Amino acid sequence: MHMGKLPRSAIEARLAVTLFLLLLGVADFFGAWQVKNFASFTPSGVAATLEHHNQMDMNMNDHAAEVPVTIESLNQPTHHLDRELLVQDTHVHVPVYAMTAAFLAMIILGLELSSAVRVFLILLSFAAPFVDFAGLWGAEFFPAHAVFFGAVTIVGGFAMGIAYVIVLIISQKQFWLFRRSYE
Amino acid sequence: MNKYSILFCVFLLQAGIAMAHVTPNVQLAQRGDFIKASLPAATKFFEHQLNLNASGLAEIRKATDWTPSADDTRIYVGRDNDSHLVGSVVFLWIPSEHGPIGIAVAFNPNGTIINAAVTDAGAEPLTWVRPLLEQGAMAAFQGLSDTQAPNPVNVAPHVQGAMSRYYAKVIAEGVSRAQALIRAMQF
Numbered sequence: 001m002h003m004g005k006l007p008r009s010a011i012e013a014r015l016a017v018t019l020f021l022l023l024l025g026v027a028d029f030f031g032a033w034q035v036k037n038f039a040s041f042t043p044s045g046v047a048a049t050l051e052h053h054n055q056m057d058m059n060m061n062d063h064a065a066e067v068p069v070t071i072e073s074l075n076q077p078t079h080h081l082d083r084e085l086l087v088q089d090t091h092v093h094v095p096v097y098a099m100t101a102a103f104l105a106m107i108i109l110g111l112e113l114s115s116a117v118r119v120f121l122i123l124l125s126f127a128a129p130f131v132d133f134a135g136l137w138g139a140e141f142f143p144a145h146a147v148f149f150g151a152v153t154i155v156g157g158f159a160m161g162i163a164y165v166i167v168l169i170i171s172q173k174q175f176w177l178f179r180r181s182y183e
Numbered sequence: 184m185n186k187y188s189i190l191f192c193v194f195l196l197q198a199g200i201a202m203a204h205v206t207p208n209v210q211l212a213q214r215g216d217f218i219k220a221s222l223p224a225a226t227k228f229f230e231h232q233l234n235l236n237a238s239g240l241a242e243i244r245k246a247t248d249w250t251p252s253a254d255d256t257r258i259y260v261g262r263d264n265d266s267h268l269v270g271s272v273v274f275l276w277i278p279s280e281h282g283p284i285g286i287a288v289a290f291n292p293n294g295t296i297i298n299a300a301v302t303d304a305g306a307e308p309l310t311w312v313r314p315l316l317e318q319g320a321m322a323a324f325q326g327l328s329d330t331q332a333p334n335p336v337n338v339a340p341h342v343q344g345a346m347s348r349y350y351a352k353v354i355a356e357g358v359s360r361a362q363a364l365i366r367a368m369q370f
Contacts, residue, residue, distance in 0.1 A: 066229035066260065074215030074228075074259070082254050084278040085208075088305070 003118075006110025007174035014175040017107055021168050024100065028164065035157075046150030049081050050139040086140055090133055097129035100160070104167055111170055124163040132156025208303040211316070212287065218259055218272050221289030221298040225261025225269040231370065233258065239367035246363040247356075251275070260370055268292045268370050273361035274302065279353045281307040286357035290365050294329030299358055311346040312354075315339040320351065324358050329366050333358045 006017065035041065081089070104125045108118050135153030139146040218228060233253055235243070244250055255276040261269040271290050276283045282305030289298040299321040304312045318339035327333060338351035 065232040065234045067232075069228050069230050069259065071215035071219050071228065074218065075213040082276060082283070084276070084283050088282050 003109050004112045006107065006171070007112055007179060009110075017110075017171060018175060020103065021107070021164075021171060024103075024164065025168070028161065041154065043147045043150035043154060046135070046153050047139055047146035050086075050136065050143075050146060050150075081136070083140060086136060089136070094129050094133060097132070097160070098126075101125040101128065101163075104163060107167055107171060111167075112174055113170070121163055121166060124159055124166075128156050128160035128163065130156070131159060208283070208285065208305050209309050210303050211285075212300045212302045214257075214259075214274060214287065214302060217287050217289070217298070217300055217302065218261065221272060222261035222270040224263060226264050227262045227266070229260050229262065231258040231260050231271070231368070234369075235367055242367050243360075243363045246366075247360045249360050249363075251360070251364055256364065258364070258368065270297065271365060271368070271370060273364055275357060275360060275364075276303075277353055277357040277360065279308055279350065281305060284308060284312065284350070284353055284357065286354060286361065288324070288358055288361035290329070290361075292370075294362075294365050296324050296327045296358070296362075299324040301354060308350060311344065311350045314342045314344070314347050315351055315354070318342050320354065324355075327358075327362070329362050333362075 006013065101122075105122045108121045108125075111118075113121075132153055133156070135149045135151070135156055138149035138152060142149065218225075222228075233251055233256060235251070240250065257274040258271060259274075260271045263269055270292060273286075273288050273290070275286055277286060283303075284301060284305075285303030287298075287300045287302045288296055291297050301312060301316060301321070315338060318341055320339040320342075323337040323339070324333050333355040335348070335352040335355040338355055339347075342348075342351075
């Protein structure tokens with residue numbers, strides 16, 4: 001692979017990369033919307049999504065085991081991520097994460113960057129899924145530290161976002177905005 | 184870089200959080216509305232803890248090969264103004280090949296099913312669950328006593344397709360779990 005030559009490539013190659021990145025941005029936007037709807041952007045909110053309801057009382061009680069509720073409160077939408085759903089999420093999202101990181105890595109290899117910057121960006125891209133799901137599974141297995149692991153999850157999500165934004169800015173700068181003459 | 188570029192980057196940075204998402208379920212029925220519709224004579228509603236003793240849990244395991252937990256199961260009861268039991272409602276999640284399904288089953292005080300619904304389904308299983316629901320699948324459970332096992336063959340029998348039939352079994356199993364739980368509970 002000829003690294004760092006993407007800015008010098010034909011217009012159709014640069015166009016394809018630009019359109020891919022913009023489409024990824026659209027996907028990210030709706031993904032963020034989905035997070036807002038069904039999870040949270042705060043550590044405590046992520047922890048609540050994964051909260052264990054440890055109210056199993058093995059002792060036989062009577063009406064003392066009943067807590068008044070209202071119909072309105074029961075209609076409040078909640079999204080709870082139990083272990084089965086977390087297995088499904090991991091199964092579905094990690095491959096998508098991996099492909100996204102791989103595509104970003106290919107673009108990173110094509111940009112005019114120092115080796116150190118490339119290594120940093122590639123690590124950032126691939127670290128994101130590990131950190132994200134380490135946080136989610138950490139909250140599942142260690143509910144006492146769910147807020148901490150919720151923060152880890154958010155860091156993982158931001159890591160991919162940061163990698164994406166850096167790649168987008170650098171690529172657009174090198175492709176179109178401040179393109180050097182390669183003639 | 185001008186301020187508009189910075190704003191654009193901040194916007195995209197926020198959007199990048201997308202990767203931290205979780206798969207949402209599609210809500211098909213609201214829990215409160217299901218309880219109210221199933222127990223119209225109730226004026227007071229309570230969440231009932233899973234206060235099962237060891238023999239009750241053993242009975243449920245024997246009948247369903249499942250152990251209820253507060254993570255996947257909720258029980259609500261409706262009472263009238265004199266605090267007499269009007270009925271009980273079990274909400275539970277049952278796993279399936281393509282994601283969990285939320286089931287609601289309402290019982291009268293004798294343990295007979297008076298209403299049942301699928302409350303939530305993942306976007307993927309919904310493809311196969313929706314045809315069942317459109318054909319009135321949940322009516323197959325109404326009137327079953329707490330000892331009558333639900334038969335998945337009776338769940339929207341005109342709906343063909345291997346995956347829809349698979350989900351008919353999943354739903355029937357969920358109802359069966361709710362029945363086992365109600366048999367073991369004391370209100």
